[in-house]
Amino acid sequence: MVSASDEAPVTQLLARARAGDAQAxxxxxxxxxxxxKRAARAQLRRMRDAFETTALVHEAYLKLAGGAQLTAVDRNHLLALSARAMRQVLVDDARARKADKRGGGQEALTLTSALGSSEAAAIEVLALDELLASLHAVDERAAQIVELRYFGGYSEVEIAGMLGISDRTLRRDWRKARAFLLAEMSA
Structure with missing residues (x-):
């Protein structure tokens, strides 16, 4: 867990960034x-994805820094936005790999060829992204918890601190989210 003294400089830097300081x-x-990097490494290990940890963190930064107005107000908010950006990077990469399979200059995939681990990871990321979009429409906080756990690699204690909720509330929302996702997957 991060102490308040560690969080203060990040909060001040984010305030400067929102005020227009390009380097903040x-x-x-x-x-x-x-x-x-720790969160990205845990995520990529869990997914068995070929994406490199450093590349994922840097792509997430580029997604956050590019174009849109920064909305992060503190360290926890920046970490949550970064987890969402990592999710978007992985989803974009999975979509690109899937598009390659439909004729992007690759050999045709036959019924007898087995899916490699990166193809399986791409399918997993896309399926989870669709399920999270459905969950987000039903319960935004539960979707955010899944996103932070799965794409951010954060523990329950860390997520509860980020969202400003009790551990008990987090566990209840996590159970609700898992039940929803399992029901959607079996439907």
Whole structure:
């Protein structure tokens, strides 16, 4: 868990970034970089994806830094937005790999060829993304919890702190989210 003294500089950097300081976002991201790499490494290991940890963290930063107005107000919010950006990077990559399978210059995939681990990971990411979109429409906080656990790699205690909820509320929402996702997968 992060202490308030560790969070204050990130909050100040994010305030400067929102005020227009172009280098403040980079500094804030640097302050949480090791934590983001740990989360990305855990996610990629769980998915058995070929994406590299550093590349995922950097792509997420580019997604956050590019174009849109930064909305992060503190360290936890930046970590949550980064987890969402990592999810978007992995989903975009999976869609691109899936599009390649439909004729992007690749050999045709036959019924006898087995899916490699990266193809299976791409299918898993796309399926989870669709399920999360459905869950988000029903319960936004539960979807955010799944996103932070699955794509961010954060523990229950860390997520409860990020969302400002009790451990008990988090566990209840996590059970509800899992039940929803299992029901949707079996439907």
């Amino acid at each position: 976002l980079g500094a804030a991201y640097s302050a949480v970089y090791d934590e983001l």
